[in-house]
Amino acid sequence: xxxxxxxxxYLNSLLIMGGIYALLALGLNVQWxxxxxxxxxxxxxxxxxxxxxxxxxxxxxxxxxxxxxxxIWLGMVAAMVASGLVxxxxxxxxxxxxxxxxxxxxxxxxxxxxxxxxxxxKITNGPQGIQAIPRGWEHVAxxxxxxxxxxSWLLGPDGWQGLFDSLPxxxxxxxxxxxxxxxxxxxxxxxxxxxLSPWGRVMTAIRENEAAARAxxxxxxRLRLEAFVVGGVIIGLAGAFxxxxxxxxxxxxxxxxxxxxxxxxxxxxxxGSGNNRGAILGGMLVWALWSASExxxxxxxxxxxxxxxxxxxxxxxTKASFLRMFLIGLMLQVILQRFPSGILPEQxxxxxxx
Amino acid sequence: xxxxPITIWASFGEFFVNRYLISxxxxxxxxxxxxxxxxxxxxxxxxxxxxxxxVMMLAAYLTxxxxxxxxxxxxxxxxxxxxxxxxxxxxxxxxxxxxTGVMLGVDRYFYKPLRTRPTIVxxxxxxxxxLMIRALVPIIWGPNQQSFVPGISRAQDYFGGAIKLHDKQxxxxxxxxxxxxxxxxxxxxxxTGKAMRAVSDSPELARVTGIDVERVITATWIIGAFCAVAxxxxxAMNTQQLxxxxxxxxxxxxxxxxxxxxxxxxxxxxxxxxxxxxxxxxIAYPWMEVVGQVFWWLGxxxxxxxxxSWGEAVFEANLGQPLISPGYKAGVAFAIMVFMLIVRPAGLxxxxxx
Numbered sequence: 001x002x003x004x005x006x007x008x009x010y011l012n013s014l015l016i017m018g019g020i021y022a023l024l025a026l027g028l029n030v031q032w033x034x035x036x037x038x039x040x041x042x043x044x045x046x047x048x049x050x051x052x053x054x055x056x057x058x059x060x061x062x063x064x065x066x067x068x069x070x071x072i073w074l075g076m077v078a079a080m081v082a083s084g085l086v087x088x089x090x091x092x093x094x095x096x097x098x099x100x101x102x103x104x105x106x107x108x109x110x111x112x113x114x115x116x117x118x119x120x121x122k123i124t125n126g127p128q129g130i131q132a133i134p135r136g137w138e139h140v141a142x143x144x145x146x147x148x149x150x151x152s153w154l155l156g157p158d159g160w161q162g163l164f165d166s167l168p169x170x171x172x173x174x175x176x177x178x179x180x181x182x183x184x185x186x187x188x189x190x191x192x193x194x195x196l197s198p199w200g201r202v203m204t205a206i207r208e209n210e211a212a213a214r215a216x217x218x219x220x221x222r223l224r225l226e227a228f229v230v231g232g233v234i235i236g237l238a239g240a241f242x243x244x245x246x247x248x249x250x251x252x253x254x255x256x257x258x259x260x261x262x263x264x265x266x267x268x269x270x271x272g273s274g275n276n277r278g279a280i281l282g283g284m285l286v287w288a289l290w291s292a293s294e295x296x297x298x299x300x301x302x303x304x305x306x307x308x309x310x311x312x313x314x315x316x317x318t319k320a321s322f323l324r325m326f327l328i329g330l331m332l333q334v335i336l337q338r339f340p341s342g343i344l345p346e347q348x349x350x351x352x353x354x
Numbered sequence: 355x356x357x358x359p360i361t362i363w364a365s366f367g368e369f370f371v372n373r374y375l376i377s378x379x380x381x382x383x384x385x386x387x388x389x390x391x392x393x394x395x396x397x398x399x400x401x402x403x404x405x406x407x408x409v410m411m412l413a414a415y416l417t418x419x420x421x422x423x424x425x426x427x428x429x430x431x432x433x434x435x436x437x438x439x440x441x442x443x444x445x446x447x448x449x450x451x452x453x454t455g456v457m458l459g460v461d462r463y464f465y466k467p468l469r470t471r472p473t474i475v476x477x478x479x480x481x482x483x484x485l486m487i488r489a490l491v492p493i494i495w496g497p498n499q500q501s502f503v504p505g506i507s508r509a510q511d512y513f514g515g516a517i518k519l520h521d522k523q524x525x526x527x528x529x530x531x532x533x534x535x536x537x538x539x540x541x542x543x544x545x546t547g548k549a550m551r552a553v554s555d556s557p558e559l560a561r562v563t564g565i566d567v568e569r570v571i572t573a574t575w576i577i578g579a580f581c582a583v584a585x586x587x588x589x590a591m592n593t594q595q596l597x598x599x600x601x602x603x604x605x606x607x608x609x610x611x612x613x614x615x616x617x618x619x620x621x622x623x624x625x626x627x628x629x630x631x632x633x634x635x636x637i638a639y640p641w642m643e644v645v646g647q648v649f650w651w652l653g654x655x656x657x658x659x660x661x662x663s664w665g666e667a668v669f670e671a672n673l674g675q676p677l678i679s680p681g682y683k684a685g686v687a688f689a690i691m692v693f694m695l696i697v698r699p700a701g702l703x704x705x706x707x708x
Contacts, residue, residue, distance in 0.1 A: 036474070038474060038477065038478075040404075040481065093692055093695055093696055094692075094695050097695065097699060097707065097708065098474075098708035099474045099477070100396070100401065100402035100473075100474070100477055100708065101402075101613075101695065101699075101708075103402060103404070103477060103481075104402060104606075104609045104613075104691070105691070105692065105695070107404075107605070107606065108606050108609075108610075108687075108688040108691065108692075109688075111606055111684060111688070112684075112685050112688050115681065115682060115684055115685055118681065119679060119681040119682065258485060258488070262481070262482075262485050265478070265481065269478070315496075318492075318497055319492070319493050319496075319497075322489045322490075322492045322493045322497065323489065323493055324489075325485060325488070325489035326485075326486050326489035326490055326493070328485065329482045329483070329484075329485035329486035329489060330482075330486060332478070332479075332481075332482035332485075333464055333479060333482050333483075333486075336468065336475060336478060336479055336482070337467050337468065340471075340475075
């Protein structure tokens with residue numbers, strides 16, 4: 001029974017992180033898949049969303065700015081706005097130039113964001129990071145939260161306390177997972193509508209032939225900027241969920257570009273760039289592979305360490321995790337060369353019937 | 355205490371030149387060499403090579419291995435001081451061959467198959483290559499920081515003690531001048547060099563006139579590899595350390611240098627590299643202190659005690675305070691790059707804009 005519960009909770013966390021990565025891949029899909037804008041700083045935009053959320057929703061603290069205990073949903077909206085604004089700023093500077101420049105500038109902005117998070121200790125608590133970030137639903141268990149409207153309308157303090165005492169300690173996990181997946185579904189539906197709408201078709205036109213789109217009278221610069229900001233907003237939302245899932249933010253390890261930026265690129269390219277379903281599939285699938293390989297690495301290094309006592313298990317596990325990174329890079333190369341359209345290739349909207 | 359103009363200059367000169375100007379120049383040389391490779395691939399192969407910083411890092415590690423293999427790491431060797439400092443440069447000669455081989459292999463198997471596709475796909479491949487090299491190096495050499503050259507380097511007096519230089523700095527400055535001179539001669543007077551400039555100006559026209567473009571591409575990689583080895587080894591000599599992230603941290607300043615100078619313009623890359631290197635070091639200089647001193651002196655000269663005391667107040671308030679915190683060093687390159695992209699995307703030397 002414990003085993004079943006353990007695996008279910010593992011699957012649950014797999015779905016939460018998979019859902020967050022699916023959101024990141026969907027955001028990148030609007031930028032790259034729809035419009036051909038190269039964002040190489042996903043980690044930075046996600047960090048803006050995550051830190052905005054954390055500063056607004058945590059309990060008061062002397063260590064960093066904020067601690068305003070704002071409602072969770074408000075924090076998430078603010079995260080989306082903040083990430084969208086940063087996208088607008090960087091997009092306005094280099095959206096007119098070819099994608100290479102945008103790639104360089106987004107790598108740059110991600111590094112600058114990291115520097116600011118590290119150096120502005122008064123706002124972000126620097127490398128020590130922000131702790132005890134409230135997670136959706138789990139936060140209701142705190143007396144300060146369920147003593148407040150709207151929760152206090154449902155039950156009194158004793159009622160809430162009794163309810164949480166009767167629940168197992170993982171009660172919020174499936175609800176949080178459902179929330180993340182609902183967000184994925186909502187973003188998916190909205191993006192599908194956008195893709196099939198005239199707006200989405202202009203984006204494809206810009207990606208395929210910018211000169212022709214311009215000749216047809218489209219304001220290419222403005223439309224590209226719109227796509228970049230929409231993608232940034234979705235990445236900001238993913239960042240807010242990310243903050244809730246890991247509950248502790250610091251600038252270096254949490255927002256490691258190899259794990260956020262590169263992995264999301266591999267997910268989108270593997271799943272099928274330009275296809276929203278492909279982005280979700282890629283996010284879930286690559287995350288499952290990445291996460292499952294952790295178990296294989298640990299078991300494998302312990303087995304090898306048991307056979308050869310001279311070899312340090314910890315060192316072996318570290319090297320194996322770098323090997324995994326290498327393989328992810330190689331996978332990207334193979335997909336680019338052999339399967340450029342990914343698992344689910346892009347589907348163009350049906351031609352109008354004559 | 356405030357001094358007279360002559361003693362101001364004495365203390366300013368000593369402190370400014372030896373602490374800030376020289377290290378800025380040395381850093382600028384390293385950026386310049388790296389930026390040459392970036393600007394050449396951007397100009398001739400028409401894509402932003404994100405793996406360039408990692409190639410520098412790999413070259414430094416390869417040089418280190420050659421040094422270990424031939425026992426060139428020790429200070430115990432019975433050689434003059436400057437020759438001991440130059441040992442990494444001897445070890446870099448076989449590393450040049452290895453790195454060139456790696457770069458040509460990478461081009462053959464990862465970039466060449468994508469050459470008929472949109473160039474942004476090659477950018478993505480270089481992005482994947484960045485990840486692969488960054489994963490491979492810790493598998494081979496281990497993930498931890500390593501000491502490249504042992505011991506504490508001591509500055510030597512030049513020009514009767516007016517200027518203090520470390521041996522490594524002398525070698526980096528002289529080495530860069532020699533490499534840049536040789537490279538300029540190659541581009542200007544040799545057949546391959548002229549062909550490279552022709553392809554950079556217009557690939558179609560070059561092909562029509564019978565230039566073997568594939569040969570030019572090979573030459574580009576060889577020169578890029580040579581400059582990358584020089585930059586990587588100089589960097590490792592300067593910091594005396596090997597780190598997996600050392601190449602990635604160079605990437606943004608090098609791209610900034612290439613864009614500042616103008617894409618496809620080697621002279622621009624050199625000037626851009628020097629400007630960025632100097633700017634990164636000089637922002638940490640207590641400039642407000644100087645401003646205060648100047649106003650104090652002006653106030654005294656104009657017999658205006660108010661101005662003089664204001665100048666003194668500024669001086670006292672900013673004593674030893676860097677103009678911008680050195681934590682934001684990496685932001686300087688980004689700021690310069692963004693400024694250039696807005697004001698003059700072609701760069702100082704009228705490079706290409708894609």
